[in-house]
Amino acid sequence: MRTRQPIPPKKSPRTGSSAKPIVARPPSPSPVGAEVREEIFARLRAADPEPKAELVYRNAFTLLVAVVLSAQATDKSVNLATAPLFAVADTPEKMLALGEERVRDFIRTIGLFNTKAKNVIALSRILVERHGGAVPASREDLEVLPGVGTKTASVVLNVAFGVPTIAVDTHIFRVSNRIPLFVAPTTDKVQAGLEAIVPEPYRLNAHHWLILFGRYICKARKPDCPICPIADLCRYPMKTVAP
Incomplete structure (x- = not known):
């Protein structure tokens, strides 16, 4: 007849030899006040009075395309791909004439290039058909474009149209x-x-x-x-x- 072995007591997760030490994180501080905010931005402006976007673009359309392409990609990688692309297609009409396959070839080094090529062609078509080839200065019109979300629309409004x-x-x-x-x-x-x-x-x-x-x-x-x-x-x- 087998005898049951006693079950050893469980080690506390806080005191067991294999437990990872628990590091208490400091509480989140409260946001700075109005005077400190003012000083923060005054110093940032003093360090860089005329800040510029690091994406390279030629006009509102190429800015829009560059920002769409920059999703989950670095500005540097986008600039390397768009330099030759924008040399041959810097308007929605020229981008449509180029076609999705050739756009894909230009941006192949950028992540998600298949989806992004489709979006660039689709948004170019909408700009031509609904806006006469111009990039709209309306958030509502921008955010319905393929590949354009809140962040992309905000960048275009800020950089291309001076909206704060x-x-x-x-x-x-x-x-x-x-x-x-x-x-x-x-x-x-x-x-x-x-x-x-x-x-x-x-x-x-x-x-x-x-x-x-x-x-x-x-x-x-x-x-x-x-x-x-x-x-x-x-x-x-x-x-x-x-x-």
């Missing part, structure tokens, strides 16, 4: 929640929040300042806090220190 929108990508989303300027769980909510609180004199260029700041200084894995122009104003509790 703030297109929130991963960089701006991180920066806004990290400083924090405005805290929210989605890009749409961060965009609405920023557009409501960024001081008016800075609103037109805020998109560029924040995206470049997030791309080159306030980076995701290891922000360059020692060289940050607003480090003393930022409330991020996990700043990096100088070596």
